[in-house]
Amino acid sequence: MSIVGTDIGIVRTQYFYSTRPLVLDSGSVLDELVLAYETYGVLNTNRDNAILVLHALSGDAHVAGRHSPDEKYPGWWDEMVGPGKAFDTNRYFVICSNVIGGCKGSSGPLSVNPDTQSPWQADFPVVTIQDMVAAQTHLIDALGIEKLAAVAGGSMGGFQALAWMARHPNRVQKAILLATSAAHSAQAIAWNAIGRHAIMSDPRWCQGFYRADAPPHDGLAIARMIGHITYLSDASLSQRFSQRYQNATAPSYALADEFSVESYLTHQADKFNKRFDANSYLYITKAMDYWNVAQPGQSLAQALSDWHGQTLIISFDSDTLYPTGESVLIANALTENGADVESYELHSIAGHDAFLLESTSQTPLIAAFLRK
Incomplete structure (x- = not known):
């Protein structure tokens, strides 16, 4: 029986190392890959209860819990991930990795260039949202997970979730998109x-x-x-x-x-x-600004035509960065394809940050969606 609202407790960051080449959208290749990641809960024997949480621009792999008893603040989505919470770790094995290009342990400008044994800095190749997801597939493969129960993310995390839906539709059962868009606007x-x-x-x-x-x-x-x-x-x-x-x-x-x-x-x-x-x-x-789930000449519905999973979309009425209209476009495209989609606009004065702050209004929607 779940204990509602209990904390994850002490967690640790793990590191996935791979020498499997990662070919980037630019044509560049990362011969060595490091992903910092954290996990919460237990992967079941069927390995089918894994949820991949995807972070936004300034986030990292540390979603919930604390790294030590004296750490002042828990992970960035602690109110949403844990026993009895929206992403219930009594039921699900929750994973989050720092994106490539980041600075919290994954391959990026601060990591060592194997050719020079010095930090990459500005020699690191430019990456895309799709490249971030390609790196995540290497981690999911290494964890022995064939199909994720869900991908979930807000803002740039939603971009990554959409990229999973478009590029790896057979590896995900459900998708949760929060305060996001299918392409970056000019503004x-x-x-x-x-x-x-x-x-x-x-x-x-x-x-x-x-x-x-x-x-x-x-x-x-x-x-x-x-x-x-x-x-x-x-x-x-x-x-x-x-x-x-x-x-x-x-x-x-x-x-x-x-x-x-x-x-x-x-x-x-x-x-x-x-x-x-x-x-x-x-x-x-820059990866965010390149973002468009559709390829040149594709409609949004065409870009998502291979996705047959269930989708939950949540937007917020005060979000001016990725306003509700962006979510409506995604919902309409999925509906056009005959996909199973739920879409909600929630009230909040918090703006775009509402997806990080409004746990009370999001939790019942997410929990019910994952259970259905």
Whole structure:
């Protein structure tokens, strides 16, 4: 019997190493592959209860639990993964791996180039969402899993889930798509482009070959501030900050930061600089901007025509980065193909970040979908 809401407890990151060549969409080849991953729950004897959770831009493999008793915060989706939670680890074997191009243990700009025995940095090949998924198939193969019970992801994680549906439809039974889209819009590309320009304009970026002790912190900070705003909504910002001053009750009539929202953005940028690599930010946002599940000349329905599994789609009414209309396009394409699809728009003032924050409204929908 499930104990509702209990925690995962202490977990550890594992590493998958492979010398099976990974051919990328660009034509480049990674002769060696490393994927950092974590698992929760137990893989059953039939090996058919595995769910692959797919993370967004700034996420990693650490979905739930803590790495040590004194770790301040649990994994990024701890409220959703665990015994009795939406992704119930009493029932399912949950897996999450850090994407290639990332900076949390998987092959990326910080990892060692086997040809030079030095970090790849900007010599790392440009990757796509489809490349990220191709790397994940190597891990799933190594775990001895022929077919996943489900793939699930929000934002860029939803991109990866859609890529599984399109490229590996016979290896997945169900798909859960949260706050996502089937192709990156011009506006989304524009936001990412500004962030990349901020990083690449930082004198310390050094064409992507910066010193480990002198990274382009200023550029990455600006990129994070810009990106972070796109994840929120006007309502959430207004509710939290309004036009309040951080340390005063009246204007200072100076150019220095003084609004509470400015202090908040600076804090978020400082935190991000401590845990993320600037080159990885460039690589992952470029992969997002290349994203389109359809090949040139294909309709969305054609791109998903081989998918015959069940799909749950959830969007949020305050999400302006991947608004509900993007989810409707996916649902309509699946319906046109005669696929089994459920689609919901949930209310939240949290903006795009709602898929990370609104566990109460998402949990019953996801739990019921997985059980049916």
